[in-house]
Amino acid sequence: QKEVEQNSGPLSVPEGAIASLNCTYSDRGSQSFFWYRQYSGKSPELIMSIYSNGDKEDGRFTAQLNKASQYVSLLIRDSQPSDSATYLCAVILTGGGNKLTFGTGTQLKVEL
Amino acid sequence: DGGITQSPKYLFRKEGQNVTLSCEQNLNHDAMYWYRQDPGQGLRLIYYSQIVNDFQKGDIAEGYSVSREKKESFPLTVTSAQKNPTAFYLCASRDSLAKNIQYFGAGTRLSVL
Numbered sequence: 001q002k003e004v005e006q007n008s009g010p011l012s013v014p015e016g017a018i019a020s021l022n023c024t025y026s027d028r029g030s031q032s033f034f035w036y037r038q039y040s041g042k043s044p045e046l047i048m049s050i051y052s053n054g055d056k057e058d059g060r061f062t063a064q065l066n067k068a069s070q071y072v073s074l075l076i077r078d079s080q081p082s083d084s085a086t087y088l089c090a091v092i093l094t095g096g097g098n099k100l101t102f103g104t105g106t107q108l109k110v111e112l
Numbered sequence: 113d114g115g116i117t118q119s120p121k122y123l124f125r126k127e128g129q130n131v132t133l134s135c136e137q138n139l140n141h142d143a144m145y146w147y148r149q150d151p152g153q154g155l156r157l158i159y160y161s162q163i164v165n166d167f168q169k170g171d172i173a174e175g176y177s178v179s180r181e182k183k184e185s186f187p188l189t190v191t192s193a194q195k196n197p198t199a200f201y202l203c204a205s206r207d208s209l210a211k212n213i214q215y216f217g218a219g220t221r222l223s224v225l
Contacts, residue, residue: 102154
């Protein structure tokens, strides 16, 4: 079992729809979770961080965390073509060093 | 202008050659990280350093070396022992005052001639 798992996609949604991206992780002791957006050929940029169970909203983005189910998700409301990118889920696993472990990413395509 | 600067943007390595990738940050972050990304893959940790003059191996350290002589700088050397070096290399630093968020440089794309 991979430590951080994401569906590779592509996930296609129409413009204006809600995009839902999912991530599961194996380390039950993990406390810090991040979503990064990566455009093709560019470096990752932080979209959201979440540390507590529940929802965290920032503009059109909502991160959801359920530690009991070891599941973190990212919702993008009113999806725009500019949201088309690969979304990387990253988790700080227990074990020291505050090292990020990344999923392989989900490619999102927002269609006109 | 605060940030993380990686250079060069593109780098070509000849057979048997060592090459060094530069990473400089002026964010006053203590911790710095090097990742490798292959096409269609997530990021894999090569080396990391939590303080000056100290560094640890990540998941794929073989064929790479680093140094951390200054807080601002964390160069990565890709040695001739790394047989498959073609990848996108990303440097990051961590803000320990902001719940351990890592910020990335623009990356260096390394190819083999």
